[in-house]
Amino acid sequence: MASTRYVPAILVGRAVRFIARLRKRDGGSAIPGLVVNRIAPGFLPHALNSFPDGLVIVSGSSGKSTTTKMIVAILRAHGRTVFTNPSTANISQGLTSALLEKASVTGRLSDRMAVLEMDEGHGALVARDLDPHTVILTNVMTDQIDRFFESEQVAELLERIAERATGTVVYNADDALLAELADRLKVAAVGFGAAPDVLAAAPRGLGYARQVQSRPRATVEVTAVHGRAATLDWDGVSMAVELPARGIHYAVDAAAAVCGASEVLGPDFDAMIAVDAISTLEPVFARGEVTRVRGMPVEFVLVQNPASFQLNVDELDPELDQVLMAIGSDVRDPSYFWPVDLSAMPPVTVVTGSKAHELALQLEYQGVAVAALEPDLATAIDAFFALPAPKHGIKTVIFSADSMRRTRTHLGLA
Numbered sequence: 001m002a003s004t005r006y007v008p009a010i011l012v013g014r015a016v017r018f019i020a021r022l023r024k025r026d027g028g029s030a031i032p033g034l035v036v037n038r039i040a041p042g043f044l045p046h047a048l049n050s051f052p053d054g055l056v057i058v059s060g061s062s063g064k065s066t067t068t069k070m071i072v073a074i075l076r077a078h079g080r081t082v083f084t085n086p087s088t089a090n091i092s093q094g095l096t097s098a099l100l101e102k103a104s105v106t107g108r109l110s111d112r113m114a115v116l117e118m119d120e121g122h123g124a125l126v127a128r129d130l131d132p133h134t135v136i137l138t139n140v141m142t143d144q145i146d147r148f149f150e151s152e153q154v155a156e157l158l159e160r161i162a163e164r165a166t167g168t169v170v171y172n173a174d175d176a177l178l179a180e181l182a183d184r185l186k187v188a189a190v191g192f193g194a195a196p197d198v199l200a201a202a203p204r205g206l207g208y209a210r211q212v213q214s215r216p217r218a219t220v221e222v223t224a225v226h227g228r229a230a231t232l233d234w235d236g237v238s239m240a241v242e243l244p245a246r247g248i249h250y251a252v253d254a255a256a257a258v259c260g261a262s263e264v265l266g267p268d269f270d271a272m273i274a275v276d277a278i279s280t281l282e283p284v285f286a287r288g289e290v291t292r293v294r295g296m297p298v299e300f301v302l303v304q305n306p307a308s309f310q311l312n313v314d315e316l317d318p319e320l321d322q323v324l325m326a327i328g329s330d331v332r333d334p335s336y337f338w339p340v341d342l343s344a345m346p347p348v349t350v351v352t353g354s355k356a357h358e359l360a361l362q363l364e365y366q367g368v369a370v371a372a373l374e375p376d377l378a379t380a381i382d383a384f385f386a387l388p389a390p391k392h393g394i395k396t397v398i399f400s401a402d403s404m405r406r407t408r409t410h411l412g413l414a
Contacts, residue, residue, distance in 0.1 A: 006042075009040035013033070013097075016031055033094060037092055037093055045126070049129075050107075051109070054114075056134045057136070058071070058135075060136075061154060061307075063252065066284050067136060068116070071257040072115050074273070075265070081110065081112045082111055113264075128164070134260060136169075136256055141207050141305055141306075142305060155177040155178070155180075159184070162185060169187060169188070174194060174215070175212065176209075192258070194206070195221045195222060199211075204310055208307075219234070219262075228242055228246050229242060229243070240275065244282060245283050248311070288300075293395075293413075301316075303399070317392075320346040321391055322396065326380070327355040330401050338362060341366065342362065348370045351374075353399070354375065377410070378406075
């Protein structure tokens with residue numbers, strides 16, 4: 001019989017969600033979880049440890065959302081029922097809110113397993129009370145320096161999560177901090193990565209805090225990348241996949257997902273099913289997402305740290321003739337992005353956001369033409385989408401997380 005221990009907390013959380021959505025449609029994403037975590041701190045670990053086929057945690061500096069979405073797609077394509085969280089709900093209150101959306105009044109969920117993206121800091125705290133079967137670690141980059149002052153601190157947080165694994169830790173074998181971490185674990189550690197010639201062809205590497213100089217062959221390797229087309233090698237089996245977005249970093253996410261899914265499924269893993277699942281996957285919103293806005297196609301490109309900024313800029317078509325760039329209040333210190341080489345970018349149509357002047361100055365110093373500067377995001381967006389269709393490529397919007405949220409809200413996108 002299902003326990004009724006958490007019924008009052010769940011009912012309170014649902015009431016809070018209802019009230020929040022009365023005030024703002026689709027609002028209340030984190031507040032219900034915050035309330036439930038306060039009045040019933042045991043609910044989150046109880047729910048996450050209750051999945052019959054186990055829990056999978058995905059964490060790291062970058063690539064968490066895409067890797068999570070890929071592995072969920074692979075597992076579901078194999079017939080597994082999987083609970084997962086939205087990419088923006090990767091901290092403790094977001095995880096609880098996501099559970100409240102699917103759980104019965106007694107806290108039961110119908111899915112057999114869970115695959116959850118977790119923020120590095122919150123994940124280290126939440127994981128203390130969890131028993132995940134598999135932990136997938138994507139990478140360690142210079143990221144959120146106002147929260148994580150050093151890359152070694154991020155690696156320590158990820159190690160706390162990895163130490164909770166009861167089965168396998170899947171790690172990026174090209175990331176030196178993760179490779180060192182894997183050597184210290186008491187459970188099996190399985191690596192993924194990019195083949196040496198693929199890494200050598202990356203103009204500026206992949207942005208890891210420290211990259212391994214040489215290593216044995218990984219269980220899953222990226223052996224070729226061209227735009228959205230990539231080839232993976234899984235224990236000698238070649239897998240040609242179509243990526244949801246351009247670039248080697250998305251190919252490495254695919255390698256992480258294949259490696260993780262093969263560990264979870266064991267002998268039931270079918271490489272061709274995995275290929276189909278990845279190749280038909282829509283991008284995580286704003287990660288190379290192409291949609292239609294006001295009757296015209298547009299690509300959204302999210303940049304969250306210097307490495308992701310550089311990797312995404314390097315994949316841009318230099319012939320694009322309509323580009324909007326928006327950096328918002330989430331980038332507290334604009335010098336955070338100064339290491340990014342923007343010199344090969346196409347001309348920028350408009351720079352906007354609360355850090356518009358600083359970004360425009362960086363572009364000017366690096367020789368990139370800027371046609372207009374408009375700090376007000378809404379005004380800039382309306383002007384940009386009022387322009388006729390570009391002569392080459394499609395309208396492209398590059399933004400930080402804060403500007404991404406504001407842009408999507410202004411345009412009425414989910």
